[in-house]
Amino acid sequence: MxxxxxxxxxxxxxxxxxxxxxxxxxxxxxxxxxxxxxxxxxxxxxxxxxxxxxxxxxKPKRIQRIWRISKPGLRLYSSYQHFPKVLGVLIVSTPKGVMTHHKARELKVGGEVLCGVY
CATH class of the missing domain: 3.30.1370.30 (Ribosomal Protein S8; Chain: A, domain 1)
Structure with a gap:
């Protein structure tokens, strides 16, 4: 792991x-x-x-679900136009650093979708 x-x-x-x-x-x-x-x-x-x-x-009762998306055995990459739709936030590793999918969309960069949280 x-x-x-x-x-x-x-x-x-x-x-x-x-x-x-x-x-x-x-x-x-x-x-x-x-x-x-x-x-x-x-x-x-x-x-x-x-x-x-x-x-x-x-924070108490703040995170309801947190999960890994891109795994060592199966990497998931996405362009900024095609991020998966989720309730909360996706954390993406881009060439400009690790950020949320909202910020990556603003900067127009894609990358590896690491995990999601809501």
Whole structure:
């Protein structure tokens, strides 16, 4: 299992268990995805940990569903005109960085659709 899938599963499990904080493995992609979740208001805070981990503070009952779309065995790429339709937000890895599908549409860039949240 890749680190992004581990992070999303940890967030989902901590949310269901009503935990306030969750620690996940640190990686550049995990940090950028967590930063996008913070900027969009899905999580309360992101802090780097002492060792190789990342501490994420969750908002109570904020995330209803979070799932991985593009997987290591099956990558999903999309142009900015053809992003899948979802209730919430898609997080996309583009040549201009990791961002939401709304921002990618504004900048007219496509990329790999990493995950979705609502």
């Amino acid at each position: 890749d680190t992004l899938s581990q992070m999303l599963t940890s967030i989902r499990n901590a949310q269901m268990a009503r935990h306030r904080w969750v620690s996940v493995v640190f990686s550049g992609l995990n940090q950028r995805v967590a930063q996008v979740l913070y900027e969009e208001g899905w999580i309360a805070q992101v802090q780097p940990g002492m060792k190789h981990d990342l501490h994420i503070q969750l």
